[in-house]
Each structure stands twice: as C-alpha cells, then as structure tokens.
Amino acid sequence: MSLPAIQLEHVHKRFVLQSSGYAGLKGMLGALFDGKAPEKKVITALDDVSLTIQKGETVALLGRNGSGKSTLLSLIANVMKPDSGAVTFPASADPTHPRLAPLLEVGAGFHPDLTGLQNITFNGSILGLTRAQMEVRRDDILAFADFDKPEYYTMPVRSYSSGMFVRLGFAVAVHTDPEIVLVDETLAVGDALFQEKCLAKIAEFQREGRTIVVVSHDMEAVKKVATRAVWLAQARVAADSQDVAGVIQQYLSSLTKDHGT
Numbered sequence: 001m002s003l004p005a006i007q008l009e010h011v012h013k014r015f016v017l018q019s020s021g022y023a024g025l026k027g028m029l030g031a032l033f034d035g036k037a038p039e040k041k042v043i044t045a046l047d048d049v050s051l052t053i054q055k056g057e058t059v060a061l062l063g064r065n066g067s068g069k070s071t072l073l074s075l076i077a078n079v080m081k082p083d084s085g086a087v088t089f090p091a092s093a094d095p096t097h098p099r100l101a102p103l104l105e106v107g108a109g110f111h112p113d114l115t116g117l118q119n120i121t122f123n124g125s126i127l128g129l130t131r132a133q134m135e136v137r138r139d140d141i142l143a144f145a146d147f148d149k150p151e152y153y154t155m156p157v158r159s160y161s162s163g164m165f166v167r168l169g170f171a172v173a174v175h176t177d178p179e180i181v182l183v184d185e186t187l188a189v190g191d192a193l194f195q196e197k198c199l200a201k202i203a204e205f206q207r208e209g210r211t212i213v214v215v216s217h218d219m220e221a222v223k224k225v226a227t228r229a230v231w232l233a234q235a236r237v238a239a240d241s242q243d244v245a246g247v248i249q250q251y252l253s254s255l256t257k258d259h260g261t
C-alpha cells in the first residue's frame with residue numbers, strides 16, 4: 001500500500017472571539033468602565049477530524065455553511081495550524097511542506113508594487129519553485145492568464161483590475177507542478193471562458209493523477225468530478241465514502257429534515 005498524500009489525525013481547531021458588545025477600543029473602554037471582562041465566545045470549527053487521502057483521489061468536502069470545510073482546506077494549505085492533532089503529507093518528499101497549489105485566495109502572495117512579471121517569480125518562490133523554474137514557465141503562465149498586451153507585464157499589480165489579478169494568480173498557481181491542488185469553488189475567477197479553462201486544467205490534473213481537494217456546494221459538479229465525498233456536519237465527519245452519490249443523498253436529506261419538510 002502506498003503512502004497517503006494527505007493525513008489528518010485527530011485534528012481540532014477552535015476560534016476564540018472576544019465579544020464585549022462593542023468592537024476594538026470602544027469595546028475595551030466599555031469593558032473598563034463596566035468593570036467587566038469582555039466575554040469570550042469559542043467556536044469549534046473542527047472537532048476530532050481524521051482523514052486519510054490517497055494520491056490521485058479527488059475529494060469533495062460537502063456541508064452546510066459554517067460546518068468547517070474552509071477551515072479544513074486552510075489547514076491542509078498550511079495557512080493555519082491545528083490546535084491539536086496533525087496534518088501531514090507522508091507521500092511527499094517533504095512530508096510537512098508538499099508542493100501545493102492552493103486555489104483559495106489566488107494572488108494573495110503577490111507583492112503590490114512588483115510588476116506582473118516580477119510577481120511570477122516572487123509568487124513562485126512562495127509556492128516552492130526557483131527563479132529558473134518559474135522563468136521556464138513564464139510564457140505559458142502569461143498565455144494562460146490571457147495577458148496579450150505587453151504593458152500588462154510591466155505594470156505593478158496594484159494597478160491591475162481584480163479580474164486580471166486573479167487570472168494571473170490562478171495561472172501562477174497551476175503552473176507550479178503541484179502534488180496537491182486545493183480548490184474552493186467560491187473562487188469566481190475571470191469570465192465564463194476563463195472559468196472553463198480553469199475547469200479544464202483541473203481535469204488535466206486529475207488525469208495526471210494529482211491529489212485534489214475541493215469544497216463545493218454544487219452537487220452536480222461534485223458528482224461529475226469527485227472520486228470520494230466527505231460530508232462535514234457541526235465540525236465533524238458525518239459521512240465519508242467513494243459512493244459520492246450516496247454521501248450527497250445523505251447530506252441533502254439531512255437538510256430537508258432540518259427544515260421540517
């Protein structure tokens with residue numbers, strides 16, 4: 001049996017919110033005058049979640065708003081740490097830092113004052129590739145982003161439209177030879193044509209046997225692309241199976257039950 005691509009073991013994640021009725025300085029002063037400490041609200045986003053994802057699987061995370069899907073993606077993307085438990089990547093050459101394409105907040109690693117061209121190497125280095133590796137990919141990245149005007153390359157990215165920004169961010173992320181691809185479907189990238197191109201790229205990643213984790217509320221899309229579905233409910237895994245249609249059915253019937261119909 002080969003080593004898993006992603007392993008989550010007994011992962012817990014909580015968020016602590018300070019709530020004093022007022023936010024910021026006003027809240028602190030209010031609390032001082034009232035003589036009361038601000039109240040704390042603890043939100044459990046993930047509660048003892050264990051998952052083993054094999055190389056080449058396309059896993060869809062399903063669940064209602066607030067069930068913990070984005071938190072789970074952020075932990076895999078290493079933008080957040082679990083409070084306890086472990087997230088590792090045993091099949092990767094570096095089991096703590098695999099090559100990831102986090103298609104979550106694309107362009108988040110761009111420096112606003114650098115040009116598009118400079119950001120390709122800058123963002124690439126954040127995603128684990130050398131300058132030389134990014135330079136080889138540069139023309140493909142610019143073509144993928146539909147940057148057909150040379151002035152786009154030399155403008156600082158702070159003057160890009162939001163569409164140009166995410167197109168370049170997406171193009172860089174998908175050209176980093178990722179072992180693991182993380183997709184948040186709420187990411188609306190570019191126009192309909194560009195979205196089609198993104199979906200085609202994800203299908204290519206699947207054919208190449210890369211590991212994909214996708215968060216989606218679009219059950220038809222999940223049925224088409226996922227090889228396994230994980231339903232999160234109230235911060236825990238409620239169902240996990242390669243019978244994707246079966247997990248969707250369980251999830252959807254829980255929604256109808258909750259609405260009393």
Ligand SMILES: Nc1ncnc2c1ncn2[C@@H]1O[C@H](COP(=O)(O)OP(=O)(O)OP(=O)(O)O)[C@@H](O)[C@H]1O
Nearest residue numbers: 015043044045063064065066067068069070071072
């Ligand atoms: N940075 C944060 N600070 C405080 N609470 C947070 C933070 N991020 C998430 N939460 C809380 O953790 C819980 C899980 O949130 P998460 O975004 O993971 O859910 P989700 O399933 O992705 O929801 P959605 O379908 O709406 O995107 C929610 O109650 C949310 O309010």
